[in-house]
Amino acid sequence: MMKILLILPQGAIYRKSGSFKKSLRYAPVALTTLAGLVPQELNAEIRIVDEGVEELDFNTEADLVGITAITGSAPRAYHIAQRFRARGVPVVMGGVHATLMPGEAAKYVDTVVTGFAEESWPRLLRDFKQNKMERLYTQSPHLSLANLPIARRDLLKKEAYITTNSMQATRGCINNCDFCVIPVAWGRRMYFRPVEEVVKEAAELPGKALLFVDPSPIENVEYAKSLFRALIPLKKKWVGLATTKITKDPELLDLATKSGCKGLLIGFESVTQETLRLANKRFNSVNDYSEMVKKLHARGIAIMGCFVFGFDNDDKDVFQRTVEFVDRIRIDLPRYAVLTPFPGTPLYKKLKSEGRILKDNRWSLFDAQHVVFKPAKMTPEELQEGHYWAWRQSYTAGSIFKRLAGSRCLLQVLVPANVGYREYARALPGYTEEVLTEGTWIDVNEPVGGLEGRL
Ligand code: B12
Ligand code: SF4
Structure with a gap:
């Protein structure tokens, strides 16, 4: 048996030993x-090991190892590959980083898979x-998401996640935000699963979430x-991701609400309109943010709001302005x-051509929590601090209270999630370059190209 x-x-x-607790963790897909x-x-015989919830035993018996990685975990993936290959076990790597940097990945693994697989x-x-x-192996030009087998959630350590009912209806994005990997890795297009297949899968999942x-x-x-x-009759409750556009179409928002939407992760990115223009995210309108949040809260939809620091327009005041804004709305x-x-994004190309990338190839630091480039209006240290x-x-307890008292949505999830992020926030400065690169491996002295590093 293979x-x-x-x-x-x-x-x-x-x-598992880190600072991202169960209250923040749902099953990977x-x-x-x-x-x-x-x-x-x-x-x-298939085994799945998510290092977020269990330790990897490098002696695990295997005929073939498959590893997925985002950029921040690529050096760890290479380290793991090296350990298994030393035992004679062939290793395949896929996922977003391998898709962006197949030439680099090919140096560390036996086979690279790019794109959707x-x-x-x-x-x-x-x-x-x-x-x-x-x-x-590259993505088929005829890729279809119809008639796909159901994800093997039974192979996960169920108790380690808030839910294992993670699923997907679509892939990709048609927008082209300057810093985003999605249009670069998978092209500016979307792939859709047939609605009836998504609904059938959702209906068969246990519980309401x-x-x-x-x-x-x-x-x-x-x-x-x-x-x-089609989701309405299931009477389930769901959370997901969406752009700010969801609040611009009243019928869409009403249908989302009726279908059981209880929470959305939304990329607000900045509280300055000019910054959004520079980042090619013009469809976000700062003037509408407060109204948007009110509309969502009125429908019982909680918001995980994502903001980014370090755009060329950002000065040292950006942190305080953003935090106050977040509290206020x-x-x-x-x-x-x-x-x-x-790597591969328009942002990478711009900063590279301006000689502003300070930690090129130090992928462990490319986790969106560490400064790897020279900002325009502050020092790297000021941005990090x-x-x-x-x-x-x-x-802080005060901010959590103010925000949640004003919202009162999905409190059974959001109180523990806020407490989880409070711990995460306190622990972040402890993740120095030394801590992040320990147990990872990449030969940083070897010049590695950008997309020109393709096989
Ligand atoms: C959901 C999500 C999250 C969730 C994860 C929840 C979870 N449990 O899965 C949350 C919100 C927690 C999250 C966090 C982060 N995320 Co995230 N996330 C995503 C998102 C939107 C979907 C991922 C997903 O599940 N896709 C569905 C699966 C099926 O697709 P897939 O992984 O691409 O796999 C397919 C192929 O790539 C391929 N494949 C993948 N791996 C392998 C392996 C082998 C062996 C083979 C053969 C094939 C293969 O086959 C699959 C089927 O076709 C992606 C965007 C995206 N579209 O991928 C961003 C994305 C992966 N995240 C990203 C980032 C930056 C982060 C954070 C660093 C953000 C932050 N600010 O802290 C953190 C890091 C967390 C961590 N653990 O390290 C970036 C990664 C960029 C990069 N180059 O590294 C992405 C691409 C978003 C973006 N716009 O840039 N994320
Ligand atoms: S940041 Fe969001 S909206 Fe912009 S391209 Fe990426 S996924 Fe699409």
């Missing part, structure tokens, strides 16, 4: 999806069985409306990121 070991490596902050895609005829992964496994696995990991299913309004309409769960030039300050300030 033994397949699928691994989700985590950076130090998010590892990539590996359960890949496990579901393993062809039946291979009769394989619904067609290529089963093909790879059949090739492996016949001893003819290739070095690179659902979590959609789609970057923004509402970018195709007609698809989103038909999905929401009552964002239920604020999340701050440091602007990060992920201001970022830590904003996290701490937004998660």
Whole structure:
């Protein structure tokens, strides 16, 4: 019987021993999806290890290892690959970082898979069985998300997550925000699962809660409306991600509410309109933010609001202005990121051409919590300290109380989540470069190209 070991490596902050607690953690989707895609005829034994909730045993028996990685966890992925390959176990890597940097990944693993793998992964496994696995598998030009097998949630440590009912209806995004990886890695287009298949899967999941990991299913309004309409009879409650556009279409918002939407992760990004223009996120309107939040709260929808620090327009006042704004408009769960030039993005190209990337290739630091470039209107240290300050300030008891008292949405989830982020905020400064790079491996002296590093 073929033994397949699928691994989700985590950076130090998010590892089991780190500061990202269960109250913030829901089940990951990539590996359960890949496990579901393993062809039946291979009769394989599959194990999933998420380093966020368990320790990886490097001696685990396996015929083939599959690793997924985002940029911040790529060095950890390479380290893990090196350990298994030293034992003679072949390693395959896929996911966003391998898609952005296939040439780099190929130096550390046997096979690289780029793009969405619904067609290529089963093909790879059949090739492996016949001893003819290739070095690179790319996304099929005819990729379809119809008739897909159901994700193997049964392989997860169920008790380690707030919910294992994570799922998806769409992939990709049509927008083109300057700092975002999604349009670069997967193209500016969306892929859709047939609505009836999504609803069937949702109906069969246990309990009332659902979590959609789609970057923004509402970018195709007609698809989103038909999905929401079809979800209404299930009487489930769901949280997901969406752009600010969701509040601009009253029918869409009403349908989302009726379908059981209880929480949305929204990228507000900045409280300055000019910054949004520079970041190519013009559809966000700062003047509307307060009204938007009121509209969502009035429908019982809580908001995880994401903000980014370090844009060229940001000066040292940006932290205080943002924190005050977040308190004033009552964002239920604020999340701050440091602007990060992920490889391949327009932002990366701009900063690289200006000689402003300070930590190129030090991917462990590319976790959106650490400064890896030279900001325009402050020093890197001021940006890092201001970022830590904003996290701490937004998660003081006073701020949590003010925000939640003003919102009163989904309190059974948001009180523990706020407490979880309070701990996370306090722990963040402890994750220094030394801590983050420990247990990871990448030969930083070796010059690694950007997208030109493709195979
Ligand atoms: C949901 C999500 C989250 C959730 C994760 C919840 C969870 N439990 O899954 C939360 C909100 C917690 C989160 C956090 C973060 N996230 Co996030 N997240 C996403 C999002 C929107 C969806 C991920 C997903 O599940 N997709 C569905 C699966 C099925 O798709 P997939 O992973 O791409 O897998 C497919 C293929 O890539 C391929 N594949 C993947 N792995 C492998 C492995 C093998 C062996 C093979 C063969 C194939 C393969 O096959 C799959 C099927 O086709 C993505 C955007 C995106 N569209 O991917 C961002 C994204 C991955 N996140 C991103 C970032 C930056 C972060 C944070 C660092 C943000 C922050 N500010 O702190 C943190 C890091 C957390 C951590 N643990 O390290 C970036 C990564 C960029 C980069 N280059 O690193 C992305 C791309 C968003 C973006 N716009 O830039 N995230
Ligand atoms: S709207 Fe969100 S997912 Fe789409 S490109 Fe912009 S940041 Fe990325």
